[in-house]
Amino acid sequence: MANTAQARKRSRQSIERNKHNSSLRSMFRTAIKRVIQAIKNADKISAEETFKKTVSIIDRIADKGIIHKNKASRHKSRLSSAIKNM
Template sequence: MANTAQARKRSRQSVERNKHNSSLRSMLRTAIKKVIHAVKSTDKVLAKETFQKTISTIDRIADKGIIHKNKAARHKSRLSNAIKNM
């Protein structure tokens, strides 16, 4: 357990930050899954619309440092290829 006031505060902050970051990661995974489901349904228009929304989500989360920029680029590239290969 933290002994100083500063350490107790940092502990509280890390718990809150962890909750927030976890929810953002969950939002990212959900957005990616929506695109994958749209691709599997073979509805190209729906897949493209969902992909555009997902790009925004991926970029926003990468800018905040929740995921690495290269990981964001990899996700976007793979989803884009999946839509192109429909």
């Protein structure tokens, strides 16, 4: 348990930051799942539209440091190649 006022405040901040970051990670995963679902349905137009929105989400989350920039690039690359191979 935190003994000083500073430690108590840091604990509160950590909890709030964790909630926010968890929400962003969830949004990231959901966006990727939507693209994968469109690819599985063999709907190329829908997959491309969803992919454009997903790229925006991935870049935003990577810029905030929630995920590493290389992970973001890897996901975008894999999704892009999956759409091209449809």
